[in-house]
Amino acid sequence: MPDIFVNYRTTDEDTGATLIERELSRRFGSERVFRASKSIKVGRRFPQELLTAVRRSSVLIAVIGDRWADARTAGGRRALDDPEDWTRREIVEAFESGALVVPVLIGRATRLERRNLPAELEELADCQYRRLDTRNADADLARIGDDLAEALPQLAEAQRQLGEERRQLGKGEADSPGIRNRVGRVDGTVVQARDYTHRQNGGIGNVGGDIGTFINTANGPLHTGSGEQRNEIRNGGVQFTGDGANYLEHGTVNQDFGGRRESEVCGEGEDRRGHEGRQR
Numbered sequence: 001m002p003d004i005f006v007n008y009r010t011t012d013e014d015t016g017a018t019l020i021e022r023e024l025s026r027r028f029g030s031e032r033v034f035r036a037s038k039s040i041k042v043g044r045r046f047p048q049e050l051l052t053a054v055r056r057s058s059v060l061i062a063v064i065g066d067r068w069a070d071a072r073t074a075g076g077r078r079a080l081d082d083p084e085d086w087t088r089r090e091i092v093e094a095f096e097s098g099a100l101v102v103p104v105l106i107g108r109a110t111r112l113e114r115r116n117l118p119a120e121l122e123e124l125a126d127c128q129y130r131r132l133d134t135r136n137a138d139a140d141l142a143r144i145g146d147d148l149a150e151a152l153p154q155l156a157e158a159q160r161q162l163g164e165e166r167r168q169l170g171k172g173e174a175d176s177p178g179i180r181n182r183v184g185r186v187d188g189t190v191v192q193a194r195d196y197t198h199r200q201n202g203g204i205g206n207v208g209g210d211i212g213t214f215i216n217t218a219n220g221p222l223h224t225g226s227g228e229q230r231n232e233i234r235n236g237g238v239q240f241t242g243d244g245a246n247y248l249e250h251g252t253v254n255q256d257f258g259g260r261r262e263s264e265v266c267g268e269g270e271d272r273r274g275h276e277g278r279q280r
Contacts, residue, residue, distance in 0.1 A: 002034035005057035009087045013065035016106040023141040028158045060094035065106040092120050103129040
């Protein structure tokens with residue numbers, strides 16, 4: 001059952017009504033705040049829903065913009081003078097049911113005057129109003145909420161209970177080891193997910209810990225890190241290990257010289273130039 005009924009004219013300040021409804025719903029709970037476009041379920045008969053909600057509410061917020069009083073019916077008549085105008089009917093119903101009626105003036109809207117209202121609505125001009133300015137929306141919305149919590153004890157209690165539930169929820173999340181995360185210094189990529197799949201060509205499987213340097217699908221000779229180089233040619237079944245070797249396949253000469261002394265490369269008593277000449 002709603003405690004707060006948000007009354008507004010769709011051709012005037014439906015945006016202001018939405019702001020008010022959302023803030024009060026956040027503060028007191030959505031089920032306690034009635035706004036027609038939000039609260040009436042699909043297929044339900046809106047005349048009955050509107051009147052029932054007004055009669056059950058403890059407070060009606062009359063959202064009033066600068067076009068509220070001069071809105072016209074399809075026939076050109078001022079809407080407020082039409083007994084079938086729903087904005088008017090809801091306010092009259094709230095007065096008759098004894099609900100607290102709070103006008104909220106939006107933007108440039110001025111204070112209502114009795115002489116500009118039909119007799120059934122003259123009382124609205126006497127109700128203490130609040131103002132909502134978009135330039136000061138947070139403070140204005142907070143004040144409206146504070147006023148309602150002070151005026152209606154059930155709203156103050158609803159606010160207290162909702163705040164306690166949110167604190168307990170936050171505490172439960174903080175205490176849950178399943179969602180506690182801490183990331184210090186990271187070199188690379190951090191992924192948080194329930195399931196994570198990594199695909200790679202020429203894969204090396206699942207590796208735990210450090211793997212050093214990983215080359216994925218390399219083409220051509222590679223040497224990383226320090227130490228000797230090992231080449232393996234699988235088709236020919238030839239392996240090179242050590243300081244140096246020559247290998248010729250399909251017209252290609254591959255030479256690899258390590259750190260051996262010059263005399264060991266050329267041989268005893270043989271000059272270096274002669275050796276290089278034969279090498280060519």
